[in-house]
Amino acid sequence: MSRLVVVSNRVSAPRQGGRTGGEGGLAVGILAALRERGGIWFGWSGKLTEQGGNLDVFDAGRITYAMLDLTARDYEEYYSGFANRSLWPLFHYRLDLADFTRRYLAGYQRVNALFASKLLPALKDDDQIWIHDYHLIPLADQLRQAGCRQKIGFFLHIPWPAPEVLVALPNHRSLVNSLCAYDLVGFQTETDRQAFIDYVLRDAGGTYVDETTVELNGRQVKTGAFPISIDTGNLARVAEEAASTRHTERLRASIRDRDLIVGVDRLDYSKGLVARVEAFEHLLKAYPANRGRAVFLQIAPPSRSDVPEYQQIRAELEAACGRVNAAYADFDWTPIRYLNKGFSRRLLTGFFRVSSIGLVTPLRDGMNLVAKEYVACQNPDEPGVLVLSRFAGAARELDGALIVNPYDNEGVAEALQSALAMSRDERRERWRTMFDYLKRHDIDAWRESYLEALAEA
């Protein structure tokens, strides 16, 4: 079998230690995928040095880590700048927050060229190369220009926007052209894939080769939807063990006979956290029986804190939580527990298991692994209910959830109320459909289906 070389900006390496979730679902998903098959994981070390460009290589288990240092300027222009102030808001339909400063684009191209120059000497002829996410879109093009002939696949973890939104990006055409240097471009959902095809055909003058392959500027690129998933079986086992650990017991004791609603998200404006607090507020207002009874635990580890829009959303979230608690709290009950820190996934599994509702209401999200993890962690006899935004990729698969529109606070409050009142039979039935689906469509199935398609591309 050929070697698998995975490339992503974010790497979850054991040496970095103390993982607390701020790193997000990409790192969780790739680690799970690589653990089983083994291979090389190449990416940013998370370190900033004066010169940048130093490559640290070491083995851990079946994975060889190759991690590159960047400079503070790279970090500002490539990561905080083009990746997270240009592409991220645009691809999440937040044109109002997008900043297309040209210096960011130059930094993005420079760092992609650096990745290519450091990766190239490490490659063997029959390697399978799998590049991940919006930070590294031009990487295959850079590798091709330097003579790389291996199969190269790309997987986008975030949504691909509709063409009318994409064209607001000043360099939209060259970004799409550079995607055509891949043999296979994978998306989270069919909607994302279709939006890409629409742009290629209608805006860029490309043509269909067959149902999944398009041709643009003389290059053919195959496309596919490959919804990322979780290590379902393993997570279910971990959650069962976690049900009786010290931390879970402490949480359970603090909730007593009340209803726990749990949310776990990086503190990102795409996650809809302020609207979520407002929906919970509406639940307390419209259904007063929940006062003194419902507890909303929101875990929100800081993310991309150097980016001003993230500082802004943090201030807004803190104000919203403070306002609701001030209005409704009593001497023996605080409605919202807002935690601006992360927890290990092991602890989270126990938290998911003792909660009545998993509340996942992003305004846009590529997939949202938390939604899938919540399902995997439930007690089969007494499962909680997943309340899930229609704008998360996961909503395409988890049809046993209560699907909501996160912009509609009153609608979300109604769904919360239905979830709290739901019979055990209905909860079990909804959960069973989702759990069985996630057992079949787990992280191994994701990796295998992508790599098979890449081999055939």
Ligand SMILES: O=P(O)(O)OC[C@H]1O[C@H](O[C@H]2O[C@H](CO)[C@@H](O)[C@H](O)[C@H]2O)[C@H](O)[C@@H](O)[C@@H]1O
């Ligand atoms: O690396 P960071 O800047 O700290 O951000 C964390 C990750 O956020 C995004 O995660 C996405 O990938 C998940 C798994 O496919 C998906 O469920 C979620 O919807 C996406 O938002 C980002 O795409 C990653 O590159 C970041 O590492």
Ligand SMILES: O=c1ccn([C@@H]2O[C@H](COP(=O)(O)OP(=O)(O)O)[C@@H](O)[C@H]2O)c(=O)[nH]1
């Ligand atoms: O305190 C935290 C918060 C999140 N996570 C993990 O981070 C990932 C978040 O992935 P998701 O796809 O939901 O969103 P992203 O952060 O990638 O946008 C999930 O595996 C969570 O369990 C964690 O381990 N600890």
